Amino acid sequence: MTVLRPAGEFDESYAYDMAIIRRPWQWVALGLFVVAIYLLPAYASQSAISLINRIAISVIAVQGLNLLTGYTGQISLGQAAFMTVGGYVSALLMINLEWSLFVTLPLAALAAGVVGLIFGLPSLRVKGFYLTMSTLAAQFIIPWFTRNAFPDLLNGAQGLNVPVPVLFGVPINSPQRFLYLTITILIITTVVASNAARSRLGRAFVSIRDNDLAAELLGVNLYKYKLQAFFLASVYAGIAGALSAHYLRHINSESFNLGDSIILLGMLIVGGLGTNLGPFLGAALVELLIELATVAGSSLGSIAPSTAAGAVQALRPLFFGAALMLFLIFEPKGLAHRWQLIKAAWRLRPFSH
């Protein structure tokens, strides 16, 4: 599909042609949107804000997975395991050393990145299904480690109670206050992810995804870039995991399990692999579906009390599974692709082609 420009808009320089946000009004719209998000605590309900926090944290994890799976084409089922690493590292540093989140968050990201790098090593030798299975190893080894290793420090299966982070003297102890934190970090991760996608790094990633033999012949060092993709994906997972741990104030080996890894991959597919918009749309849709399942489940429980206990638990996977299946059949390129089609149709209006 050729890129369509609105009528009367011309690319007068390469820099202008390459820019993501091109027109002054787009900057204004974006600015207003960000301000509206930051002002949410003033007008939105507690539950809406909790939902947005959850979506934002999922978006960060999916953005990481998008770099690895969407752009580099290395399917990973270990993203939640690297979130576990990030969550534990940040929690431990804060509990034992009482360091500020400004220090523990980057260190958690880095630690997750290094662990991700190690679990990415098989990508040097195997690809496709085989690699997916080997990333699954992370999902078994890391939770096992947190349950069984260093019981004094990690507290076994019980897990850790994570302290409230304090920033600039303010304890971040409510969803409203947490919103400022998650949104600020989300803005940074979004800028970094879109920079990765449009630069030399992103082109190397995509060339590995689309044709690894040709990429190698054109001078791309496959090993180096595959490992960089694993590292970046895990850094994102580490950030998301640390945020989630501080948000929920608790972490154990089951906080981020295989099911979560699959849901993250599902979010990416629903949103659109290899697009900057995909993680946002996918995470938002799936989190909304899970929310809907909760609401539907609890109202089902009030109608038929005998189902109350299981209804919510049963409806969540049902909704997620159905959404994933329908998307794979009807919109395999994800919501981001649909958005592109809508934009193109709008620009060509009233003509259809």
Next chain:
Amino acid sequence: MGSSSVLLSVENISLTFGRVRALSHVSCDVREGEILAIIGPNGAGKTSLLNCISHFYSPDSGRIMFDGHDLTKTHPSRISRLGIARTFQNIALYTGLSTLDNLMAARHIHMKSGMLASLIYWGFAHREDLEHRRVVEEIIDFLEMEAIRKTVVGALPHGLRKRVELGRALALEPRLLLLDEPMTGMNQEEKEDMARFILDIHELRGVTMVLIEHDMGLVMDIADRVVVLDFGRKIAEGPPHEIKQNPDVIKAYLGQEH
């Protein structure tokens, strides 16, 4: 042409797959500035020879020297840095990227932004992108691809994909260009366009070329010298007019009278 220096020399290459001898004791030289065509019936080992040069295959014996480097001992990802580019028989483009991005991706070896510079983007990586965009736009202009600049190559017809692939190889700014059947599946007009581009690249950019092609008329028109392979052996080498009269070549192509 006879006096110019040797750029690439294939020395006594043999390659086997199991019990199949794909190449046996093949030697040939590519001289600086020439267009060398490799011809031969199907399965003669033409593509195998090219794959040995770009080190997709490691020959069992012999060596391939380019500019003082033994290519059989060079990692595939280093070959392009020595100045060798190629196109593939079954187009190997990055189908999810636009024409422009395919060519930009090929500038990889000429760019320096590392991971951190790429993630920060503003400053060095942005300037570098702009700089290389100019080089790529020149190639787009040269190969008359302006109209498909932003089209995802997965959506392009076969003939244009072949042209994009040629452009991508050119974006490496190679000294030696290996073209594996650049005109398969093309109609007459597309073939003539491609022949014109090949000659232009040769003359205006001074790129040495190795070309595999089945269209004999075309080979005879544009090649300076021809190497003929049959069943993995070199059966003839020389200028086109000699090859046309060579009895071994005629036998290989038309069969022998019994």
